Amino acid sequence: MPEGDTIHKLAVYLDAALAGRVVTAVRLHPAFGASAGARRVLRVTSEGKHLFLTFDDDTALRSHLGMYGAWHRYPRGADWRKPRRQASVVVSTETDDFVCFNAKEVQWLRRSGFQRADQAARLGADLIRDAVAPAELRRRVAAFLAPDTTLVDLLLDQRIAAGIGNVYKSEVLFLERRAPLARIRDLDDAALLALYRRAAALLGENLGGGARTTRFVADGRGRLWVYGRRDLPCFHCGTPVRRAVLGRQPRSTYWCSVCQG
The missing domain is CATH 1.10.8.50 (Helicase, Ruva Protein; domain 3)
Structure with missing residues (x-):
């Protein structure tokens, strides 16, 4: 089950794969909000069991895997190992899809906004x-x-x-x-x-x-x-x-x- 060490290692991996790159789309399951178009990833970081993808347009995408969530990486056009209906987030580049399945929480935040500051304040060290x-x-x-x-x-x-x-x-x-x-x-x-x-x-x-x-x-x-x-x-x-x-x-x-x- 994902705990702080797992999310930290995941953030390091995704940061190496995505930081500085333009993603072509960020698609969310409708239960979690609106999808978005092309934007550049600034960094991927973790805070406890929360993962943050931060973009160059003052937005950040927070995800929490809960008990059953997982991130997968697939070459564009490859078959997925889980049903598409279980995809909570799909971050696409020209060559790959980074898919978060079965997340407990997904949320868009403004990097400089109240919700992001409140999220940070509610988490301990x-x-x-x-x-x-x-x-x-x-x-x-x-x-x-x-x-x-x-x-x-x-x-x-x-x-x-x-x-x-x-x-x-x-x-x-x-x-x-x-x-x-x-x-x-x-x-x-x-x-x-x-x-x-x-x-x-x-x-x-x-x-x-x-x-x-x-x-x-x-x-x-x-x-x-x-x-x-x-x-x-x-x-x-x-x-x-x-x-x-x-x-x-x-x-x-x-x-x-x-x-x-």
């Missing part, structure tokens, strides 16, 4: 690009979340810090020995900061090629500590890993009931 500032982290937590908010909800809230998805949520909580249903009020400032520094480190470790990895042990037993390992023994204590659907927006969470209390 990008954990790949920005240093974690302790005072700002605590300020955003106090501003947006109640003290009884669970840690599964805390880590997925992009207003606090951007880039953590469902896999990193479970892995960070395991590595920091925090129970998924512990509350914000259970953490002091140092423990709160440690969660986000751990997430930033893991995201940074996964900016190269290869499968997502949080367990850097070359024993062939697995790349992740708990995610996807329901009923398998914990790598630390041997207790079967648990799984449950938790949180305000229910998502699968994996944890060790012994190591994480």
